Amino acid sequence: MSGDSDHYGWAGKILDIDLTTGAIKSLPLDETLARLFLGGRGLGTRFLWDEVGPQVDPLSPANVLIFAAGPLTATGYQTSNRFSVSTKSPLTGTVLDANSGGYWGMQFKKSGYDALIVRGRAEQPVYIEIKPSSEVAVPQVSIRDASTLWGMRVRAVTEKLGQNDNRRNVLCIGPAGENLSRIAAIMNDGQRSLARGGPGAVMGSKNLKAIVVEGKYRPEIQDQELFKFMLYETRKLLRASPLTSQALPEFGTSVVMNLVNNIGALPTRNYQQSQFEGAEAISGEALTDTYLVKNASCWACPIGCTRISKTEKVEGEGPEFETTWAFGAQCGNDDLAAIIEANYLCNDLGMDTISAGSTIACAMELAEKGYLDADLRFGRADLFAQTLEDMAYRRGLGDDLADGSLRLATRYGAPELSMSVKGLEMPAYDPRGMQGQGLLYATSNRGACHMRGNMLGLEVLGLPKLIDRFQVQGKSSYVILHQNTSAMIDSLVICKFTNMGVAEEYFARVLSAVTGIKYATGDLIRVGERVYNLERLYNLREGFSAEDDTLPPRLLNEAVAEGPSKGWVSKLEPMLKEYYRARGWDEQGVPRPQKLAELELHGFSYPKELVP
Amino acid sequence: MIDERIYEQFVEIGRDLYDGGLISSHGGNISVRLGDRVVIKRRGAQLGRLKPHDLIETGLEKNDSGVALASTELLAHRTIYKQTPALAIVHCHPRTAIAFSLSRDEIVPIDNEASYLLKKVPVVTEEYPSGTPEMANKLAAMLQSDKIVMLRGNGSFATGQTLDEAFHWTSTLEESCQIALYAKLINEPFIEYRKMSEAYSKW
Numbered sequence: 001m002s003g004d005s006d007h008y009g010w011a012g013k014i015l016d017i018d019l020t021t022g023a024i025k026s027l028p029l030d031e032t033l034a035r036l037f038l039g040g041r042g043l044g045t046r047f048l049w050d051e052v053g054p055q056v057d058p059l060s061p062a063n064v065l066i067f068a069a070g071p072l073t074a075t076g077y078q079t080s081n082r083f084s085v086s087t088k089s090p091l092t093g094t095v096l097d098a099n100s101g102g103y104w105g106m107q108f109k110k111s112g113y114d115a116l117i118v119r120g121r122a123e124q125p126v127y128i129e130i131k132p133s134s135e136v137a138v139p140q141v142s143i144r145d146a147s148t149l150w151g152m153r154v155r156a157v158t159e160k161l162g163q164n165d166n167r168r169n170v171l172c173i174g175p176a177g178e179n180l181s182r183i184a185a186i187m188n189d190g191q192r193s194l195a196r197g198g199p200g201a202v203m204g205s206k207n208l209k210a211i212v213v214e215g216k217y218r219p220e221i222q223d224q225e226l227f228k229f230m231l232y233e234t235r236k237l238l239r240a241s242p243l244t245s246q247a248l249p250e251f252g253t254s255v256v257m258n259l260v261n262n263i264g265a266l267p268t269r270n271y272q273q274s275q276f277e278g279a280e281a282i283s284g285e286a287l288t289d290t291y292l293v294k295n296a297s298c299w300a301c302p303i304g305c306t307r308i309s310k311t312e313k314v315e316g317e318g319p320e321f322e323t324t325w326a327f328g329a330q331c332g333n334d335d336l337a338a339i340i341e342a343n344y345l346c347n348d349l350g351m352d353t354i355s356a357g358s359t360i361a362c363a364m365e366l367a368e369k370g371y372l373d374a375d376l377r378f379g380r381a382d383l384f385a386q387t388l389e390d391m392a393y394r395r396g397l398g399d400d401l402a403d404g405s406l407r408l409a410t411r412y413g414a415p416e417l418s419m420s421v422k423g424l425e426m427p428a429y430d431p432r433g434m435q436g437q438g439l440l441y442a443t444s445n446r447g448a449c450h451m452r453g454n455m456l457g458l459e460v461l462g463l464p465k466l467i468d469r470f471q472v473q474g475k476s477s478y479v480i481l482h483q484n485t486s487a488m489i490d491s492l493v494i495c496k497f498t499n500m501g502v503a504e505e506y507f508a509r510v511l512s513a514v515t516g517i518k519y520a521t522g523d524l525i526r527v528g529e530r531v532y533n534l535e536r537l538y539n540l541r542e543g544f545s546a547e548d549d550t551l552p553p554r555l556l557n558e559a560v561a562e563g564p565s566k567g568w569v570s571k572l573e574p575m576l577k578e579y580y581r582a583r584g585w586d587e588q589g590v591p592r593p594q595k596l597a598e599l600e601l602h603g604f605s606y607p608k609e610l611v612p
Numbered sequence: 613m614i615d616e617r618i619y620e621q622f623v624e625i626g627r628d629l630y631d632g633g634l635i636s637s638h639g640g641n642i643s644v645r646l647g648d649r650v651v652i653k654r655r656g657a658q659l660g661r662l663k664p665h666d667l668i669e670t671g672l673e674k675n676d677s678g679v680a681l682a683s684t685e686l687l688a689h690r691t692i693y694k695q696t697p698a699l700a701i702v703h704c705h706p707r708t709a710i711a712f713s714l715s716r717d718e719i720v721p722i723d724n725e726a727s728y729l730l731k732k733v734p735v736v737t738e739e740y741p742s743g744t745p746e747m748a749n750k751l752a753a754m755l756q757s758d759k760i761v762m763l764r765g766n767g768s769f770a771t772g773q774t775l776d777e778a779f780h781w782t783s784t785l786e787e788s789c790q791i792a793l794y795a796k797l798i799n800e801p802f803i804e805y806r807k808m809s810e811a812y813s814k815w
Contacts, residue, residue: 225811225814226811226814228808229808229811229814232807232808233808236728240728458773464772464773464774464777465772465773465774465776465777465780467774468617471615471617471618472615473614473615473618473646474615474618474644474645474646474647476646476647477645477646477647477699478699478773481697481699481773484697485697504697505757505758505759508757509815520756520757521696521697521756521757521759522695522696522697522755522756522757523756525697578646578647578648579647581647581648582647582648
């Protein structure tokens with residue numbers, strides 16, 4: 001990187017709100033930090049390192065919520081609508097960032113800030129409002145009473161606070177967050193979610209119901225000519241790619257349901273099988289043919305993968321592929337209407353659909369095997385609604401399910417039946433049929449995740465080229481590259497689906513055009529590597545170790561019984577050894593000093609004896 | 613022990629490079645990064661006729677006995693892997709592209725496919741030959757930004773996540789240069805059909 005920037009791209013300011021004292025501060029954004037970590041997940045992780053140490057309970061006032069946009073946010077570049085929240089996860093205890101689209105992120109950046117740090121705990125329920133004042137450079141920020149909003153569901157509170165997609169945007173929690181469910185999401189724009197790892201519970205623990213933003217600030221772009229060229233080229237590529245111009249708009253993210261099922265990598269009935277006989281009925285094609293009302297898009301997105309679906313009972317956004325899988329194959333259910341309704345309910349209660357569906361699937365297996373006395377059984381979609389309500393309000397068995405599958409399965413004596421890594425429920429790809437995906441889950445810093453890199457492109461779709469999904473040797477290289485790329489994209493912040501049609505070299509040039517700082521593609525990937533290593537250090541400081549880089553025993557020991565992945569288990573161990581070496585980490589998974597120096601992470605190491 | 617699937621990739625790409633006229637009998641070089649290891653063609657082996665013993669594995673950072681057998685281009689490949697996100701490298705001698713590299717500092721495609729995929733290919737000069745740190749560092753620096761570069765009078769270096777991808781950029785460049793050559797031979801005024809093509813020089 002070289003060059004000079006005067007707040008091109010970045011707004012240059014951070015808003016810091018202490019809910020305990022009511023103090024509101026505007027702080028300058030450090031330019032070196034911005035250059036090294038960009039925004040979103042990168043900047044959030046960097047701030048979290050300083051703010052929240054290992055002594056902090058995630059649900060205590062000492063934890064913070066860091067909402068962060070990136071240098072591309074609100075510039076108008078394709079999919080530049082996204083933002084993230086960083087915090088210590090109450091579900092996993094790891095570093096956490098969750099990421100969302102819609103409109104709120106764009107509007108927040110237009111309020112004139114790059115990040116918002118919320119600390120402390122309000123005595124009574126409150127919400128934060130950020131509005132333009134007569135002076136654009138000094139927004140009006142207030143902490144307002146939310147006692148009449150507390151208890152309201154997501155759609156109601158979003159409407160009540162005046163959601164207007166392009167002008168005023170609402171982010172809030174629902175009952176699940178208020179009741180400190182460790183799988184509670186933060187919702188924005190009514191139906192989008194910062195879902196994984198329980199950030200909604202952190203917001204609930206602060207008595208913070210909502211954050212409303214309005215803005216008039218527009219990010220400055222240093223090289224308008226190059227920026228316009230990149231807009232044009234990106235549009236061409238997204239229109240040319242069948243994935244981004246046809247598959248995702250026509251069928252949504254569930255377009256991959258049949259593809260993943262056909263190769264024997266669709267986890268079924270809590271990962272007991274790898275193919276689901278009902279996949280066709282819950283596929284993207286089926287959704288389009290039955291319950292789809294129309295498509296929708298996030299701000300500045302030409303792809304439009306969002307589904308608006310309608311059943312006899314509900315109409316709303318979704319469901320996405322992962323949600324459809326979680327309440328579908330994972331629960332042995334092929335009733336698409338029941339999935340749509342469960343998704344609707346999760347959004348309204350403010351709950352992570354992957355963790356909710358997968359925790360219910362875990363409970364179904366616990367019940368079928370006699371560990372748990374409950375009516376839940378695979379295929380019992382009729383119990384979804386009541387179970388989700390009970391989880392959000394912590395009623396009866398729902399109180400146990402509200403904290404995720406690992407705590408549930410441990411409580412009932414069978415922790416091995418939680419299909420999770422580091423306590424985060426695994427998404428919809430079976431590592432036994434996609435070897436790289438298993439390594440990716442095992443080493444993901446926030447726990448099992450398909451958004452921290454995804455081998456779907458290389459192992460299934462052939463993006464950029466198809467590689468053998470069962471190959472083990474060399475897989476670490478691909479996993480590392482995609483983890484780093486993912487961290488970079490989450491720091492820009494844009495949508496990962498653009499990367500299905502547009503390569504990283506475009507992002508480097510767009511960022512250069514916007515900020516005036518020359519970023520080569522390699523520089524940008526190195527930002528992602530820096531973020532990934534800092535997240536790793538954070539987890540090590542929290543007491544995590546190489547022992548936590550693993551998969552549920554089922555995936556390591558129980559071979560797939562039938563189908564195209566028959567006979568396979570995850571060959572994690574050799575991949576993991578290769579992974580540590582390739583990352584420049586020691587045998588215990590600790591980044592070596594030379595690697596930290598290479599990534600300009602001086603001063604982030606800590607005494608080795610702290611590592612368990 | 614090198615996975616047979618990796619060997620098959622080497623055989624297929626090596627054969628295609630020779631059959632496509634992109635290398636002479638013993639020219640060119642290909643490699644992949646496997647974690648902290650590099651697999652590269654044996655010194656003196658023919659890319660068009662690779663056998664299992666023609667693939668040499670050695671460390672990315674550390675030497676071992678493999679270096680005694682590896683291609684003279686090993687240093688360049690290692691340096692590129694260490695300084696860029698590349699996981700595969702294809703180096704070959706595309707004739708038409710080499711011819712254009714003798715008179716240009718960058719090759720800007722005029723055909724649709726290469727305009728779409730490459731935008732612009734930089735040409736660099738290095739007085740030191742293959743295998744020297746000077747050339748290796750210069751190439752690696754260029755490949756931070758560009759997925760394929762031309763070494764003037766020598767050939768192309770292309771990177772990708774797979775050999776297949778690096779080969780894609782290579783064959784696209786040579787095809788583009790052949791089209792440009794034909795256009796020169798036809799010698800009629802060029803009709804610009806690409807919107808904003810003037811911005812390719814900023815790529």
